[in-house]
Amino acid sequence: MAQDWFIELLKGMGRLLLHPVFYYSFIIAGVLGVSRVKRERKNFTVRAEDAYFELRQLFPLGLLVGLVISIVIIAAGIAIPFAAIVLVASATLLLSLITRVRLLTPAFTVGAAFFALIFLSGRQIDLPLAGDLFSSLDEKIYPSIAILLALLTIGEGFLILRNGKKGTSPKLKKSKRGQTVGVHEIKRLWVVPAFMLVPGSVLTLPFEWWPVFALGDNTYSLILVPFAIGLHQQVQGMLPKEAVQQLGSRVVGLGIQITLIAAAGYWYPIASIAAVAIAMVGREALTLMQRMQEESRPFYFSKKNHGVMILGILPESPADKMALGVGELVTKVNGTNVHDEHTFYEALSRNRAHCKLEVLDTNGQIRFVQRALYEGDHHELGILFVQDEKKWDSAVV
Structure with missing residues (x-):
């Protein structure tokens, strides 16, 4: 049994290379690095970190977060349908086209996939290589997706706490009074690869070599899914380290609240919808709250008479x-x-x-x-x- 699991884990890692978000995340991180360097050179004639800094932040800490989420998912037997994985990837690619990296958070990507599943459930839609994914969905999948969103939100908060304060970018801007002041900007993208239990043998239909394994009376496929998590924060009224720590703590707190509500979804289905809605509204509220608080404070980085x-x-x-x-x-x-x-x-x-x-x-x-x-x-x-x-x-x- 242990040997079978080990083989499945190795095969699941290889399937990461089939996921478009894995490759697309490198492009986004590269664009973030190049645009930051161009802006810093315009402001200061030099750049702070090199253009590869954002690329170096993509995976190291995300691997740890993904490992913890994978352990929870597999140990709890939380099954995520392949349709949800496809929709999360689609939401990630579509939201990235808006060029606002802050939208690439689990609250929006997984949340959008959740409500899209509700809309598409029961419809017969044939997708290339995957076939019909929506006509036979079970209502039991919705609490599982809500739990996944909650775990990823907690992981997002952890990434902000541990990595968001690293390499914040200085920036010059004009205040409302026309004075040149300084701010710090954080634009970051992380990739969290996590193993998902996909129920049934849907993945073997287009790929005969795709193995399945059994847990009790049910069959599952194991796939390593890369989840993209983005952050954009501008700090003007306090030290960037303190501002990032504050936001990270709030996101972790939001994730814990969502987890408690989502868990109730296994007994009360409406709780799953409430958990995802609270996640989407709450995450945007945290961004707006941070922005309003920053705008109400005087500029921390401004010219001083005594130094x-x-x-x-x-x-x-x-x-x-x-x-x-x-x-x-x-x-x-x-x-x-x-x-x-x-x-x-x-x-x-x-x-x-x-x-x-x-x-x-x-x-x-x-x-x-x-x-x-x-x-x-x-x-x-x-x-x-x-x-x-x-x-x-x-x-x-």
Whole structure:
């Protein structure tokens, strides 16, 4: 029995390569990386992370989330019909065409598939390679799909908490008063591959080599399905790390609430519909709440009279090695008070071999950092400041 399961798991992994979302996610992540680099170069003449950063975030943490979801799905015997998998993939591809990555969340992709199944159930529709998937659907599938949505929403919150704060992108924009201010933008796409138990032998119809196995009196196919999860958040009134943590915690809380409601769907079918509807409305409400809260706060990254605010740090630069952080305020350079990027540069140029900075950290505490500057170091320090676009001097110091 254990050997059969192991063989099925290996075959299920191979089936991942048949799923279009697996390939499409690389395209979306690549587009996100290229567009971010172009915008950062426009604002600062340099980019923070390279264009492959978003591609590197696609799978590592998503594999862990997918493993946990797979264990829960298989251990609980939660069967997901192949029709739902097809519709989730279709919803993912269609929503991605709107070019808003935030719509690629389980609440919308799985939620749209859920209500599409209700509409298509009982209809005879022949699909290429798959045949008729909707005419013989059982009502028992709806609580299972609602549970899957809840698990993916909890996984989404975990991804935001653990990975969303990594590599947030600095950005310049104009305030309502016409002043140049800084914000941080997070555009991220994750892929969560999770094993799904597909009831029946529907997958063997177009593919004779597609194996099935039995659990009790029922037969199942095992398939590794990639679920795309997107995030788009713009932070202007607080530290990006704190804003991302706040959103992640709220999404996890929403996922837990959906799980409790969806579980009741096995006894009360209407609860499954309620759970999915709450997921879709609740996830959009969290986005709107975050946006309204940000707009009500003053800009965190704006020009200060008593120092220069650090908007971003270039990776592997001297500033990065000096452990300078986003949101900190540099008040003195080599003993000289600084109030903008130009005075910072002048004070730094007085000693090209060594720099000493007085920094006001995000807790309001003063600390001193210093470092010798060597030939071959990143040009200047690698700090991104809030400054006017296309200014005569460099945006990176």
